[in-house]
Amino acid sequence: MTEKMMENIDIAVIGAGHAGCEAALACARLGFKTVVFTVSVDSIALMPCNPNIGGSSKGHLVRELDALGGEMGKVIDKTYIQSKMLNQSKGPAVHSLRAQADKAEYTREMRRVLENQENLTIKQAEICELIAENMVSDIDGQTKTKIIGVKTHTGRTYGCKAVVLCTGTYLRARCLCGETITYTGPNGLQSADKLTDSLKSLGVEMLRFKTGTPARIDKRSIDFSKMEEQKGDEKVVPFSFTTDPLDIQRDQVSCWLTYTNEETHQIIRDNLHRSPLYAGVIEGTGPRYCPSIEDKVVKFSDKDRHQVFIEPEGEHTNEMYIGGMSSSLPEEVQYAMYRSVPGLENAQIVRNAYAIEYDCINPIQLKSSLEFKRIEGLFSGGQFNGSSGYEEAAAQGLVAGINAARKIQEKEPLILDRSQAYIGVLIDDLVTKENHEPYRMMTSRAEYRLLLRQDNADVRLSPIGHEIGLISEERYQHVLEKVKMVEEEVQRLEKTTVGANAKTQEFLQCHGSTELKSGINLAELIKRPELDYDMTAELDVKRPVLSDEVKEQVNIHLKYDGYIKRQLQQVKQFKKLEGKRIPEDIDYSQINSLRKEAVQKLTLYQPLSIGQASRISGVSPADISVLLVYLEQKKAEKHID
Numbered sequence: 001m002t003e004k005m006m007e008n009i010d011i012a013v014i015g016a017g018h019a020g021c022e023a024a025l026a027c028a029r030l031g032f033k034t035v036v037f038t039v040s041v042d043s044i045a046l047m048p049c050n051p052n053i054g055g056s057s058k059g060h061l062v063r064e065l066d067a068l069g070g071e072m073g074k075v076i077d078k079t080y081i082q083s084k085m086l087n088q089s090k091g092p093a094v095h096s097l098r099a100q101a102d103k104a105e106y107t108r109e110m111r112r113v114l115e116n117q118e119n120l121t122i123k124q125a126e127i128c129e130l131i132a133e134n135m136v137s138d139i140d141g142q143t144k145t146k147i148i149g150v151k152t153h154t155g156r157t158y159g160c161k162a163v164v165l166c167t168g169t170y171l172r173a174r175c176l177c178g179e180t181i182t183y184t185g186p187n188g189l190q191s192a193d194k195l196t197d198s199l200k201s202l203g204v205e206m207l208r209f210k211t212g213t214p215a216r217i218d219k220r221s222i223d224f225s226k227m228e229e230q231k232g233d234e235k236v237v238p239f240s241f242t243t244d245p246l247d248i249q250r251d252q253v254s255c256w257l258t259y260t261n262e263e264t265h266q267i268i269r270d271n272l273h274r275s276p277l278y279a280g281v282i283e284g285t286g287p288r289y290c291p292s293i294e295d296k297v298v299k300f301s302d303k304d305r306h307q308v309f310i311e312p313e314g315e316h317t318n319e320m321y322i323g324g325m326s327s328s329l330p331e332e333v334q335y336a337m338y339r340s341v342p343g344l345e346n347a348q349i350v351r352n353a354y355a356i357e358y359d360c361i362n363p364i365q366l367k368s369s370l371e372f373k374r375i376e377g378l379f380s381g382g383q384f385n386g387s388s389g390y391e392e393a394a395a396q397g398l399v400a401g402i403n404a405a406r407k408i409q410e411k412e413p414l415i416l417d418r419s420q421a422y423i424g425v426l427i428d429d430l431v432t433k434e435n436h437e438p439y440r441m442m443t444s445r446a447e448y449r450l451l452l453r454q455d456n457a458d459v460r461l462s463p464i465g466h467e468i469g470l471i472s473e474e475r476y477q478h479v480l481e482k483v484k485m486v487e488e489e490v491q492r493l494e495k496t497t498v499g500a501n502a503k504t505q506e507f508l509q510c511h512g513s514t515e516l517k518s519g520i521n522l523a524e525l526i527k528r529p530e531l532d533y534d535m536t537a538e539l540d541v542k543r544p545v546l547s548d549e550v551k552e553q554v555n556i557h558l559k560y561d562g563y564i565k566r567q568l569q570q571v572k573q574f575k576k577l578e579g580k581r582i583p584e585d586i587d588y589s590q591i592n593s594l595r596k597e598a599v600q601k602l603t604l605y606q607p608l609s610i611g612q613a614s615r616i617s618g619v620s621p622a623d624i625s626v627l628l629v630y631l632e633q634k635k636a637e638k639h640i641d
Contacts, residue, residue, distance in 0.1 A: 007157070007159070009035050010161050011034045011404050012034075012160045013163075013164045013166060014166060015168055015382070016036050016037075016114070016166075017045065017168040017382060018394040019383070019393040019394060020038070020168075020381075020382070021071065022065065022381075022395075022398040023166055024114065024401065025071055025120065026398055026405065027119075027164070027405050028120035029470055030470070034119055034120050034121070036121070037150075038123075039189065042107075043185075043189050044114065045106060045110035046107055049213045050311070051106070051313050053098070053106075054097045054098040054239065057445075058098075058391040058392070059098060059391075060096060060453075061394070061395045063097070065423070066241055066458075067471075068423075068461050070394065071110065073239035073240035075113065076239050079101050079109050080101055080236075081315055082255060085233055091450075092455060093449045093450045094443050094449070102314035102315050104316070123152075126192050127192070128151060128152065129198045130147060130149075130198050130199065131150060132148060134146075145202060145203075146377055147160070147162065147375060148377075161377060161408050162378075164397070164404050165381070167192060167195065167382075168383045168384060169383055170192045171384070172196050172358065172359045173357065173358045176354060176357070177352050177354045178333065179274070179330060180330070185358075186213075186356055196359045204361060204365065206362075207360050208357060209360050211388060212353065214324070215352055216322070216351040217320050218347075218350050219318040219320050221344075221347050222310065227257060227258040227342070228257040229254050229256060229257075230309070231254055253315065257310070258341055258342050259306065259307060259342070260340075261342075263340040265297045268297045271330070275327075277292060277294055277328055278298075292355070308323065308324045308325055309321075319350050319351070322344075325353070328353065328355035329353070331349070334349065334352060334353055362386065363385045363386050363431055364434070364605055367413075370385070370427065373606060379400040379404045380400060381397040382394075382397055385430055386438060386439055387430065388440050389440060392426060396426070402470070406468075414464070416461075417575075419451070420461070422452055425441070431605070432605055432616050448567055448571055451564065451568070453556070455556065459479060490558065492544075493554070493558070495521065496523075497519045498521075498522060500519065507538065507539060522540055525539075526558045527561070534555075577610045580609055582607055582609060591627065594627065597619075610631075
């Protein structure tokens with residue numbers, strides 16, 4: 001190898017989608033010379049499917065990402081065209097922000113951030129090989145593999161100390177539209193066909209998954225008068241805790257709602273044999289919670305209609321995204337199907353719907369740090385880990401990037417547990433559970449969701465982001481001041497009493513609340529279901545001027561105080577099990593009374609703690625009891641020695 005064809009860097013990030021962008025920025029911001037490789041610079045932060053960020057549970061991920069020092073929240077705040085807080089009729093645990101993006105502007109803004117980031121270089125090149133060497137572990141004497149570099153398709157080699165894989169849906173990708181198959185990545189971009197063989201040669205287990213996207217239709221061919229208009233919120237709440245809400249209020253574009261009907265469903269049923277999904281052409285497993293319209297019609301045959309959301313792809317294009325109708329049916333069937341929907345009778349398709357298959361990994365090969373268990377210095381994030389969604393990808397990318405940097409720094413990895421963040425739930429589910437389909441985050445997956453609200457993500461995670469080095473001292477102090485203000489206001493309300501006078505009784509009557517028989521503190525009054533912090537302002541003459549975010553926290557703290565305390569007790573028990581660490585060199589086959597299936601599963605997953613072991617499918621409570629007794633015995637023996 002000539003010297004001209006070699007270059008030494010600290011970290012190589014492979015892929016510049018949502019995971020790759022966050023990984024690369026984290027590594028560079030922590031001071032490491034980083035190169036992010038992409039098959040096309042035009043695919044940086046690309047939104048090949050729905051052009052939106054956030055949504056149920058996904059909004060939580062973006063807020064957490066921002067609190068740790070990620071970029072996605074800041075970029076969507078600058079490029080959104082409609083914003084909505086979902087689930088407002090429900091409790092704060094499931095409130096979730098969702099914003100429609102101008103997809104071209106989003107990509108452009110994220111690329112601008114990457115291009116101007118110190119220590120970061122963008123390189124358009126396909127990585128075809130990971131370069132590794134064997135090394136002997138000091139702990140158990142076993143030979144392990146260590147990553148030392150990457151090689152591009154042109155033969156250029158980059159020596160590095162860590163690699164982060166964020167290949168998304170590009171590895172050996174192929175797009176299917178009826179009988180037509182094109183061997184490309186999303187949006188017709190070049191696929192990456194060589195890296196899979198290199199990964200397999202290193203012993204990496206690969207899976208084949210699939211996802212899909214609906215057609216894009218020319219706005220001029222749509223009759224919106226037959227649809228229901230969907231407007232954004234009047235008062236927009238930003239994703240990033242650093243964004244001033246006043247700076248991003250704007251005129252928003254509308255989205256639209258229509259429905260499929262029996263004619264639509266009959267067209268689909270008559271042509272199922274031409275769908276690659278049902279014809280057996282597609283090898284990969286698709287996402288259960290984002291099914292194609294073919295799947296919906298077959299699996300929910302009792303439904304006489306399905307929602308269809310018509311959403312703009314941006315302010316400077318006529319392309320409209322047809323949400324809820326992803327498909328891999330042939331083009332002529334797509335025309336018939338879409339044109340049967342009210343408002344789309346004259347639809348002109350700009351881009352056909354298609355399914356895409358791609359290679360990804362079985363994520364149980366990863367540690368909770370997202371480093372491969374058997375390959376030192378190799379990290380992985382995003383859809384390549386068997387997940388789906390831009391937000392899930394970005395969250396993993398950030399954690400993988402942080403831990404690649406911390407590996408070089410010889411620091412303990414960042415591992416968020418299930419009681420700390422949705423990100424912790426996401427990663428724990430990936431590395432401890434059998435995932436036979438693309439994983440999607442949902443609020444129901446988080447056991448402690450009342451504590452893991454999107455509104456308090458900064459309080460929960462900014463201290464961690466600050467310790468890592470991605471949150472500035474100024475921003476950290478702002479969070480501490482916010483916490484202090486909330487605590488002081490709660491204490492003040494608990495000490496402020498209102499009497500059963502005429503003014504108070506009239507106030508309670510107006511709001512349908514039970515009148516007082518004696519004095520009561522304002523905190524107790526706010527806890528009533530029909531009242532809240534803002535309502536009681538007229539009874540609170542000494543109320544200080546507070547920001548909206550502080551007022552929101554005070555209100556939630558008081559209204560859900562009992563539930564929050566109960567969940568904190570549950571977390572305390574959870575932490576006990578998480579705190580019982582399992583030695584890395586444990587031999588489960590030597591533990592008497594441990595069932596054979598448990599031995600196999602524990603050996604395969606190599607859990608870090610008793611808590612993690614208890615969440616592995618096939619490991620029973622009885623197995624956990626046996627394991628606890630064994631660890632206590634070993635601890636006692638070690639103490640005697």
